[in-house]
Amino acid sequence: MPSAHSSPPTRRQLLTRIGTLAGSAALYQAMTSLGHAQGTDFKGPPALGGAKKGTKVLVLGSGLSGMLSAYELRKAGYDVQILEFQSRSGGRNISLRGGDTVTELGGATQKVGFAPGNYINPGPWRIPYHHQGLLHYCREFGIQLEPFIELNHNSWLHSTGAFGGKAVRYREFASDFTGFTAELIAKAIDQHKLDDLVSEDERDHLRTAMKSWGGLGKDYTYKKGNISSLRRGFARPQGGGIDGAPIPSDLFARDDVMKSGLWNWMAFHERLDMQTTMFQPVGGMDQIGKGFTRQVKDLITFNCKVIALHQDQKGVTVTYNDMANGGAVRQAQADYCVCTIPLSVLSQLDVQVSDAMKAAILAVPYASSVKMGMEFKRRFWEEDDQIYGGISFTDQQISQISYPSHGIFSKGPAVLLGGYMFGPAAYDFAGMPPKERLERALAQGTAIHPQYRKEFSNGVSFAWSRVPWTLGCCSMWTEEARKTHYKTLCSVDNRVVLAGEHASYIGCWQEGAILSALDAVTRLHKRALGAA
Amino acid sequence: MRHILLLSALMLSSALMPVVAYADSASSVEGKVQTLPDGAAVYKHVCQGCHMPDGKGAEGAGARFPALAGNPKLQSAEYPAYVVLNGFGGMPWFGVALNDQQVANVVNYVRTHFGNHYTDTLKPEDVAAMRPHLTVEDE
Numbered sequence A: 001m002p003s004a005h006s007s008p009p010t011r012r013q014l015l016t017r018i019g020t021l022a023g024s025a026a027l028y029q030a031m032t033s034l035g036h037a038q039g040t041d042f043k044g045p046p047a048l049g050g051a052k053k054g055t056k057v058l059v060l061g062s063g064l065s066g067m068l069s070a071y072e073l074r075k076a077g078y079d080v081q082i083l084e085f086q087s088r089s090g091g092r093n094i095s096l097r098g099g100d101t102v103t104e105l106g107g108a109t110q111k112v113g114f115a116p117g118n119y120i121n122p123g124p125w126r127i128p129y130h131h132q133g134l135l136h137y138c139r140e141f142g143i144q145l146e147p148f149i150e151l152n153h154n155s156w157l158h159s160t161g162a163f164g165g166k167a168v169r170y171r172e173f174a175s176d177f178t179g180f181t182a183e184l185i186a187k188a189i190d191q192h193k194l195d196d197l198v199s200e201d202e203r204d205h206l207r208t209a210m211k212s213w214g215g216l217g218k219d220y221t222y223k224k225g226n227i228s229s230l231r232r233g234f235a236r237p238q239g240g241g242i243d244g245a246p247i248p249s250d251l252f253a254r255d256d257v258m259k260s261g262l263w264n265w266m267a268f269h270e271r272l273d274m275q276t277t278m279f280q281p282v283g284g285m286d287q288i289g290k291g292f293t294r295q296v297k298d299l300i301t302f303n304c305k306v307i308a309l310h311q312d313q314k315g316v317t318v319t320y321n322d323m324a325n326g327g328a329v330r331q332a333q334a335d336y337c338v339c340t341i342p343l344s345v346l347s348q349l350d351v352q353v354s355d356a357m358k359a360a361i362l363a364v365p366y367a368s369s370v371k372m373g374m375e376f377k378r379r380f381w382e383e384d385d386q387i388y389g390g391i392s393f394t395d396q397q398i399s400q401i402s403y404p405s406h407g408i409f410s411k412g413p414a415v416l417l418g419g420y421m422f423g424p425a426a427y428d429f430a431g432m433p434p435k436e437r438l439e440r441a442l443a444q445g446t447a448i449h450p451q452y453r454k455e456f457s458n459g460v461s462f463a464w465s466r467v468p469w470t471l472g473c474c475s476m477w478t479e480e481a482r483k484t485h486y487k488t489l490c491s492v493d494n495r496v497v498l499a500g501e502h503a504s505y506i507g508c509w510q511e512g513a514i515l516s517a518l519d520a521v522t523r524l525h526k527r528a529l530g531a532a
Numbered sequence B: 001m002r003h004i005l006l007l008s009a010l011m012l013s014s015a016l017m018p019v020v021a022y023a024d025s026a027s028s029v030e031g032k033v034q035t036l037p038d039g040a041a042v043y044k045h046v047c048q049g050c051h052m053p054d055g056k057g058a059e060g061a062g063a064r065f066p067a068l069a070g071n072p073k074l075q076s077a078e079y080p081a082y083v084v085l086n087g088f089g090g091m092p093w094f095g096v097a098l099n100d101q102q103v104a105n106v107v108n109y110v111r112t113h114f115g116n117h118y119t120d121t122l123k124p125e126d127v128a129a130m131r132p133h134l135t136v137e138d139e
Helices: A011-033 A064-076 A132-140 A170-190 A200-214 A226-232 A254-259 A263-268 A286-299 A355-362 A423-430 A434-445 A479-490 A510-528 B002-015 B039-051 B078-086 B100-110 B124-130
Strands: A056-060 A079-083 A101-103 A109-111 A145-148 A156-158 A278-281 A304-311 A316-322 A328-334 A336-339 A369-376 A390-394 A400-403 A414-422 A456-463 A496-498
Touching (some): A056 A064, A056 A316, A056 A328, A064 A286, A064 A336, A064 A510, A079 A286, A079 A328, A132 A286, A156 A170, A170 A200, A170 A226, A170 A254, A170 A263, A278 A286, A304 A336, A316 A336, A336 A510, A369 A423, A369 A434, A414 A423, A414 A434, A423 A456, A423 B039, A479 A496, A479 A510, A496 A510, B039 B100, B100 B124
Parallel strands (some): A056 A079, A056 A336, A156 A390, A336 A496
Antiparallel strands (some): A101 A109, A145 A278, A369 A414, A369 A456, A390 A400
16 A cells, blocks of 8 residues: 555544445444444333323324323323324324325415325335334334335436436446446455455455455456346346347446446445335325324324423423414413424423523424425336336435335326435425426436426425424434433423434434334333332 | 534534434435525525525414514624524524635625615625634544
8 A cells, every 4th residue: 555554543434444445335234243333222112000090291292202102101091181283193294195285384385186096205204124113003003014115226326427417227337336346356456455454364255255246257357248237237138039148238437437426325225224124104104193193082182382381390381372263372281291392393482491401402403304296197117117116316406206116017197206305405495486396306307207297297395494383304413412412302301301203313213203202201100100 | 602612613513524313314415505606595595495585484383483584683793694604493504514605695695685784794704703613633
């Protein structure tokens, strides 16, 4: 190596190097062996029981964390009531169908025009297999799940600055990236460039592994031929009969592959969150909200706009406007409160908690996110492109197009996710009128699917920063904010405890809401029994 | 003031770290920031999603996006600049996404539009001075 090794690498530098050199799969393996990257720590439903008779708990919010808190607390023997701002339960667990109306802050109203049976999930839309808390309650509440297709080798990868702006198939790109990388490592071994890093024995293993992993030939090169085409696809596919012989496809140029940046999207699917198998509820994500609602429906009062949460040594008092009755001011009293109101809203309410808790509530910004649900007259992605579920990625603002995992091969109109944005693109799209968002999504999607405009039927956009009841998508913790505020945020503040994805390390996922709620009610129960 | 500066230093340095907990975000790559040549562009592409095109903000569930129109907190240009750099409550920080010129531009834009008529101007150097000093190691 020409550059001197000035000091031994830190753990993070080491991981970064492994990731850069060997790809994210190798990085993930390394992280696992170093004790990072695990699933969630759901250990089964809590066994509470034995609540003092007549003890009242007020739950604020009927999202998943609120409803689960209510469900478990009632089971434990508490007298539970839920106050909900909206006229529906489920919180960010939501699906949109034909006939639904979306009114956002600023006043823009969209009427969803999807055909019967079609839907889009503007909030959560996929469930990792290791989100065992959520999956447990789905089973307990009889919510049917089906596979969600995350990785599709036949989907498109697109970058305006790579391959002349033309989309390439995931399988073509992934084969070539892996093949060329493996070839380089094999070459480096043969040319003794890794001798100072890797023992002789390990070099042999590594060289053999590169051949197998990268699809290299006998000479340890990655080249056009049957081996590479059996990964990336043939120019003329394998056929039957007398003319069935396939013709191998050309490889991309190695420097085009390396400079394209498209390897980001290979790494994306390697994240623990995105690994197969993933799930979705049959019939729309809101089937989970509905399943939870069936358990606690009798406890929910809708249209309650909470304005204050006060507490003293005797109990909690929540003041709210009864929006179903002209905003009449009402109060609800209880011994304890589980508050699941998003911090973006809670931070602006009159909340009587410790100064440290107030600071924690103020310390967490909310991400902005926009999703586009677009209905097309037919499944051209299946019929023309053989794309069945999965995601195509682009460096344009829309970021991705995700094809429905359900209803595959069916005729008639279908809805795809025509954009899913965070960060700058989400800020930009949120600031546009809905019509302009659709026009942008159509224009950008056309770079991947030329059929887009011809087949388009109707669409809806959902800008989370313009949702009146969250003022944002989900919590955005920094490591520093966590160090200072996280434990306080999760602690029982006299008679009040917070729950929701914001009180978890699985922020922005439903599992975070589930695990947070279970932890909150377990500790609140202890507190109520006088043990804490 | 000292502890406020220290706090902002912590927030900014953490914001510079590549990993922000977005979890189910579209990607770890957030897409490109469009060119934002002036204050109007910054406002349009970054701010109006929440503060609305007319700068009047919006009312939600017992909470709101504050109006910039007629907001007395804009009297000193440093305050909006601080909030843009560091965020506030549910509002994310933009100290990483926007450079000094862009922060100055949008602060000046907001203070001279939506019925605001402040005459003093925030300069990029003023914004730079509000940023915490980062050591080479931090960067």
